[in-house]
Amino acid sequence: MIQPWTTESSTTLVADEWLTLRADTCRTEEGRVVEPYYVIEAPTWVSVLALTPDRRAVLVDEYRHGAGVVGLGLPGGVMDPEDPSPMDAAARELREETGYVPGQIVEVGRGWANWASHSNEVVYFLATDCVRVGEPDDGEELEVVLHDLDAVLRGGMLQQSFHQANLHLALERMRA
Amino acid sequence: MIQPWTTESSTTLVADEWLTLRADTCRTEEGRVVEPYYVIEAPTWVSVLALTPDRRAVLVDEYRHGAGVVGLGLPGGVMDPEDPSPMDAAARELREETGYVPGQIVEVGRGWANWASHSNEVVYFLATDCVRVGEPDDGEELEVVLHDLDAVLRGGMLQQSFHQANLHLALERMRA
Numbered sequence: 001m002i003q004p005w006t007t008e009s010s011t012t013l014v015a016d017e018w019l020t021l022r023a024d025t026c027r028t029e030e031g032r033v034v035e036p037y038y039v040i041e042a043p044t045w046v047s048v049l050a051l052t053p054d055r056r057a058v059l060v061d062e063y064r065h066g067a068g069v070v071g072l073g074l075p076g077g078v079m080d081p082e083d084p085s086p087m088d089a090a091a092r093e094l095r096e097e098t099g100y101v102p103g104q105i106v107e108v109g110r111g112w113a114n115w116a117s118h119s120n121e122v123v124y125f126l127a128t129d130c131v132r133v134g135e136p137d138d139g140e141e142l143e144v145v146l147h148d149l150d151a152v153l154r155g156g157m158l159q160q161s162f163h164q165a166n167l168h169l170a171l172e173r174m175r176a
Numbered sequence: 177m178i179q180p181w182t183t184e185s186s187t188t189l190v191a192d193e194w195l196t197l198r199a200d201t202c203r204t205e206e207g208r209v210v211e212p213y214y215v216i217e218a219p220t221w222v223s224v225l226a227l228t229p230d231r232r233a234v235l236v237d238e239y240r241h242g243a244g245v246v247g248l249g250l251p252g253g254v255m256d257p258e259d260p261s262p263m264d265a266a267a268r269e270l271r272e273e274t275g276y277v278p279g280q281i282v283e284v285g286r287g288w289a290n291w292a293s294h295s296n297e298v299v300y301f302l303a304t305d306c307v308r309v310g311e312p313d314d315g316e317e318l319e320v321v322l323h324d325l326d327a328v329l330r331g332g333m334l335q336q337s338f339h340q341a342n343l344h345l346a347l348e349r350m351r352a
């Protein structure tokens with residue numbers, strides 16, 4: 001039976017609005033000391049496959065500075081302390097980034113952002129019957145792009161790993 | 177047309193065997209300054225859905241200190257400079273972590289680890305006709321667990337986001 005490590009001490013290296021990074025000293029069950037083990041503490045993230053009534057996916061084209069690429073992704077982001085639930089966060093991000101609101105929205109799964117290094121989960125949603133009620137918020141530096149769902153599937157269009165997971169879990173839900 | 181940002185300066189905050197973290201000062205096309213923007217530079221990661229001839233998935237149960245959980249995942253890890261290709265890295269990680277070697281192995285897709293914060297991709301593989309040739313390497317603190325592929329799918333067994341993506345892209349390949 002695999003046992004969790006014990007954290008013997010922990011030092012915060014960065015703690016600002018953008019990043020919380022700590023370095024832990026851990027001990028395994030066998031007594032091996034692991035240090036430094038870096039952990040990024042992050043709030044829950046959300047992403048959403050948002051479909052219009054005619055089965056087009058509402059995507060955002062945006063510059064992604066970690067990878068250094070411009071790429072199409074699902075709407076989503078970080079859950080705020082003010083969001084009552086991950087679902088509210090997903091609907092808020094969808095509205096802010098795209099100007100669309102969902103007819104229905106349902107959670108289709110969860111995954112760890114990266115369980116080796118991050119403390120947080122990503123919660124995946126499927127939003128259907130989405131309609132456009134306005135523009136993306138000021139300050140959103142992105143373009144809203146609609147693609148037929150079949151083209152999203154065929155084209156390997158989504159390059160962000162947890163968007164790929166969200167897409168497939170949403171499809172499973174639609175088929176069920 | 178969305179344009180990349182320009183990186184005006186960059187400071188390395190951590191650079192050791194475990195983490196390379198930099199803080200960039202960036203300028204958007206509209207002239208807005210973004211700082212600090214933290215980026216983790218990482219080598220390519222690999223993961224592999226490894227199946228035995230009787231369609232059981234070879235999984236690893238391991239403690240994941242970022243999330244603080246023990247969980248079942250796909251074999252995989254970080255590509256070494258000595259690995260000739262991501263595929264070689266995946267086969268090596270499979271052998272080291274599980275003692276299994278593949279009959280066939282094929283790349284089924286790629287995804288950014290996290291394009292907002294990380295520089296690297298995860299390369300996904302499907303390995304079939306895997307056979308056990310030995311034990312996991314000394315130092316691997318994990319348990320090898322086999323589950324019928326159908327149970328992996330039914331159970332929502334995989335909790336790591338890019339393992340979920342790997343699983344579904346491998347299934348698509350198997351169906352095609």
